[in-house]
Amino acid sequence: MLDADVEVDRREFTVRAALTVAPGERLALFGPSGAGKTTVLEAIAGLVPLRRGHVTLHGRVLTSTTPARALPPWQRRVGLLRQDPGLFPHMSVRDNLGYAPTADRHGAELEELAAMLGIGGLLPAMPARLSGGQQHRVALGRLLLAHCDALLLDEPYSGLDTALRRSLTELVVRLTGDRQVPAILVAHELPDAQAFAGRLAVLDAGAVLQTGTPHEVVLRPASRRVAELVGYLGFVPVNGPGAAAADRIGGTGVVAGVHPDRVIAGEHPGRGVVLAGTMTGCRPSGAGWEADLRVGESEESAIVCRLADRPEAAGGRLAVTALDPPCFGPDGTALASRAPGMTTGMGRA
């Protein structure tokens, strides 16, 4: 069990995060660039000092501020993988794999692991000869042979193409499961975080805004800021039952968050909020289409929706349904009440 409750001072803000990760569990720390994600990992690895807090790993205290103690990085048994694989350029693949003082450079474990990682034939090669994906496999193998008690992944595969990234991610998922080590992945791309993690923590400006399953965080963002971070592109004012609920809570200005991927064509009042307005643009996106829809006068009422079929907008008008959208009050917090059957859009108020 990795238990970290850390406060680290940075120039712009203080990073605060409290995380627990069970053996074999995979947590993704998701957030925009500069949110402090890497700082959290570095605090766990002992590379930056804590202002306050503690880190324990399987009952061992790695850092605590009361009483003050901090194990140096080389005694923590915490593995850190960064975007740069960081292989030692003057050592062969074999020597890199077996670098850790506890690893056996000529043991059976090294051979087996290399074969499993698909780098068995590269053992005598120098790192400069390897492709990016192979270098990452070596870096991963090196951590595993060091028998780290926790694995920290700092956007390790963000420079690689999608297929390679996916296969490496699956490899890490399998290995962390096999070895029952807690793992934390830092990601600023949601699909990467979702592909890896069983649990997602959203970090913004140094604060954890929400923790939950990846699906839960995307479908029920705790606040409008979280919704923005996980890809909600439009926030439209809602009327009808939802607005009435908002009145009771204390104000108008309730908005429904519209995620481009959670929109279907046509009016389906039973499944969510019907949005009708003027289509201002339409272009192919992936295997479907992406349409810009303006449902009101305000700047916020411009939404983006991704649809399977090319939308047919008669006279420029288009109606879509945002499936079960989360609603947010004027202060940005999520409202508990859902609003099925609400409608919004021009001429429907």
Add this chain to the structure above:
Amino acid sequence: MSVAGAAVIWIALLGPVIALLTHLQGSAIASSLTAPGALDPLVTSVEAGVVTLAVLLLVCTPLAWMLARGRLPFPRVWEAGVLCALLLPPLVVGLLLIFLVGPYTPVGELLGHLHLSATNTFLALVIAEVYESAPYYVLGAQAAFAGVDPRLEQQAGLLGDRPRRVFRRVTMPLAAPGLAMSLAIAWARAMGAFGAVIIIAYHPFGIPLQIFTTLQATGLASALPFALVLLVVALPLPLAAYTWSARAGRRRRG
């Protein structure tokens, strides 16, 4: 710039070496180098050079590492100090060393208690050579250490290596080619040290002083063979360092 232009500049730079080789006479070499005690200065120079390199390695390597890794407060001040030492003309360094290690200074008196002296002794020769070569070594070694990615050292630490072991297994091997080059340059400077040497270490004779006194006593023709000796002694180490660091680079490229 064309190849021809580059060749002209290259040949111009090599001019002194070419002149040396074309003006040497076999008979002069034979008579100069076979005189009794003619090669004693060579032994003195090599011995002093080896001691100088050892001192640089032991004393200046840690300083260069600290400069490169920003372990010192006000790093610019430290660097400016090293540059000052580099910019002072060797002759001036020699004059000023009298005030530092001369017989009537605290250091000189301390040495006197130990029955040592830093004027006109082997120790004085080493001190002069260290002062003439150290700035070249420190700046070169600093660049060599700065070229080692600190993240590699960090990674080695996370894999379980103590700092001392990281230094031995990662930092030193990666900085070694650059260190070897700077050491080779320092060696060439130490071998050719003259300005500071002539002030505080006129005796024992090294090769540069041998060249100078021979030139004054018997003229250019008999001085040239000793220049050849200096070249032959000073050059192999830089050449070896160069080929070795090129090999290390090739090996890393796989």
